Amino acid sequence: MKNYLKYHIYFIAIIALLASCNKSKQAVNIDETQNSPETITITKAQFLDAKMALGAVTEQIFNEGIKTNGFIDVPPANRASVSTIMAGYIKSAPLLIGDEVKKGQLLLTIENPDFIEIQQNYLESFQQLNFLKTEYDRQKTLFDEKITSQKNYLKAESDYKTTLAKHNGLGQKLALMNLNLSKVKEGKFTSVIAIYSPISGSIANVDSSIGKFMNASEVLIELINDEHKHLELVIFEKDVLKVKEGQKIKFKLPESSSKLYDGEVHLIGKSIDEVNRTVKVHGHIDNEHESFLVGMFVEAEIFTNTIQKMALPVNAVLEADDNYYILVLKEQLNNEYLFEKVQVAIGSKNEEWVEIIDAKGLLKNRQILINGAFLQVE
Numbered sequence: 001m002k003n004y005l006k007y008h009i010y011f012i013a014i015i016a017l018l019a020s021c022n023k024s025k026q027a028v029n030i031d032e033t034q035n036s037p038e039t040i041t042i043t044k045a046q047f048l049d050a051k052m053a054l055g056a057v058t059e060q061i062f063n064e065g066i067k068t069n070g071f072i073d074v075p076p077a078n079r080a081s082v083s084t085i086m087a088g089y090i091k092s093a094p095l096l097i098g099d100e101v102k103k104g105q106l107l108l109t110i111e112n113p114d115f116i117e118i119q120q121n122y123l124e125s126f127q128q129l130n131f132l133k134t135e136y137d138r139q140k141t142l143f144d145e146k147i148t149s150q151k152n153y154l155k156a157e158s159d160y161k162t163t164l165a166k167h168n169g170l171g172q173k174l175a176l177m178n179l180n181l182s183k184v185k186e187g188k189f190t191s192v193i194a195i196y197s198p199i200s201g202s203i204a205n206v207d208s209s210i211g212k213f214m215n216a217s218e219v220l221i222e223l224i225n226d227e228h229k230h231l232e233l234v235i236f237e238k239d240v241l242k243v244k245e246g247q248k249i250k251f252k253l254p255e256s257s258s259k260l261y262d263g264e265v266h267l268i269g270k271s272i273d274e275v276n277r278t279v280k281v282h283g284h285i286d287n288e289h290e291s292f293l294v295g296m297f298v299e300a301e302i303f304t305n306t307i308q309k310m311a312l313p314v315n316a317v318l319e320a321d322d323n324y325y326i327l328v329l330k331e332q333l334n335n336e337y338l339f340e341k342v343q344v345a346i347g348s349k350n351e352e353w354v355e356i357i358d359a360k361g362l363l364k365n366r367q368i369l370i371n372g373a374f375l376q377v378e
């Protein structure tokens with residue numbers, strides 16, 4: 001519901017007057033009846049030229065809801081914090097915040113001489129395995145034939161299986177370092193490892209510069225895939241039982257726009273925050289492809305009920321100095337309309353309608369200027 005702007009009370013007859021002057025250069029008199037400063041006279045010609053319209057208060061459907069706030073977010077699977085398995089110095093970091101990347105794309109490289117020692121240990125264990133496996137098989141055969149002692153057999157078994165476990169562990173570590181095991185087996189070592197993107201998305205944050213030493217636990221780059229954006233809202237404990245899955249949501253981004261967007265309640269949290277006494281609500285956005293940024297603050301309303309109320313179109317109501325007015329037809333003559341300006345109390349609002357409180361008693365069977373009543377100014 002857009003906010004009401006401040007208006008000056010201009011009877012649209014003035015608009016008609018200006019339009020008429022532009023066309024025919026004829027002056028039109030706007031007569032404010034001498035008996036009452038709140039009575040306005042508009043000629044039939046002015047009424048028709050300005051496309052004014054009369055109407056009455058009618059019953060309209062209003063949504064009742066819960067005001068809340070939150071932010072734009074993405075699913076956990078669409079976020080990634082990239083770190084390195086081993087500490088090292090940044091050798092190259094070509095990407096900037098906002099750059100788009102594909103899954104498996106090179107993000108940066110890290111250098112550390114200790115990487116070479118791991119590769120050497122892997123190669124040594126690989127070369128030992130053939131001999132230890134052969135010796136283990138030989139000792140097993142001899143033991144089965146009761147030619148060798150159990151001690152010799154168990155030692156050969158222990159040496160082989162210990163080295164095999166060490167070799168497999170080093171191989172897995174090198175794989176996590178994105179090193180080619182085939183090249184390591186050929187003795188082609190490197191002190192540089194590459195870090196690749198685990199997801200497709202864009203760079204959200206970079207904490208790496210060439211030459212900087214990074215520990216294994218430190219985040220180097222943060223990635224976000226914003227293909228599937230959603231709302232993360234919070235509601236208070238008192239409102240939890242009113243909110244149901246499937247209810248409609250209207251939200252806006254107050255820091256950047258007053259435009260309203262549509263959504264729907266998808267999931268409701270199953271526990272209450274013990275400190276704030278709030279519950280999280282996950283909402284789907286009808287149009288995820290809007291140019292929302294992850295983390296944007298939102299103000300939202302979750303519609304929990306609908307109710308009928310007596311209302312007028314928003315164009316029929318004027319706000320001036322925190323008061324609200326309408327033009328009510330007082331008398332219709334052959335060539336004139338007499339209107340009186342009446343102050344009213346309003347209730348609920350939406351984009352099209354304004355609730356008029358006590359409308360049945362105050363405005364029963366009364367004709368109201370519902371189009372062309374006032375001239376909006378900034």
